[in-house]
Amino acid sequence: MIARIGEIDRTEEIRVKYHCKLAENGRSIEMIEERRDPPELVTPWSEEGIERRAAWWTREVEKDGAIFVSEAAGTLTGIAIMGPEKHGKCAELVAMFVDKDHRGLGLGRRLMEHLEDEARARGIETLYVGSNENERSLAFYQHMDFRIVCLMDASVVWIPGLETTITLVKRLVWELNAKA
DSSP: OOOGGSSSSOOOEEEEEEEEOOOOTTSSSSEEEEEEEEEEEOOOOHHHHHHHHHHHHHHHHHHHHHEEEEEEETEEEOOOOOOOOOOTTTTEEEEEEEEEEGGGTHHHHHHHHHHHHHHHHHTTOOOEEESSSSSHHHHHHHHTTTTTEEEOOTOOOTTTTTSSSSEEEEEEHHHHHHHH
């Protein structure tokens, strides 16, 4: 299934993008909003990009991660992948993509809900994700109650394994306590 990720059309126009940089005080990192005019076009992955992601995501699932997909008319329309439990009862949301023609219809929310239910069933207390640095991605995760916890400026430090500079976290146990 993961090898079919090229079926998901991830094309979109980015009107707002964020980058992280060392603040003038030299003691913290700040997130800078950049308006794109004309908008930046996100294009489909290259064959190399598909192969690299498919290999990475497959390894995560095979290490006891989880995968949730959506299909319409035999075509992959969405995918959500959680990596295996890390120390401290947390897991990474490794991938979350929804086809451009299926965005805004609740598909991403449903995929995320299935993934969170699976995480809870496994005793996972926290999910984290390295978000794409654009307005739509950040807004989706924040709408799903993820909170920004880390900004990284690659010129100051780069943490291997993190492909992005903005990390968000969602504590699943708080939800359980709030519902009780």
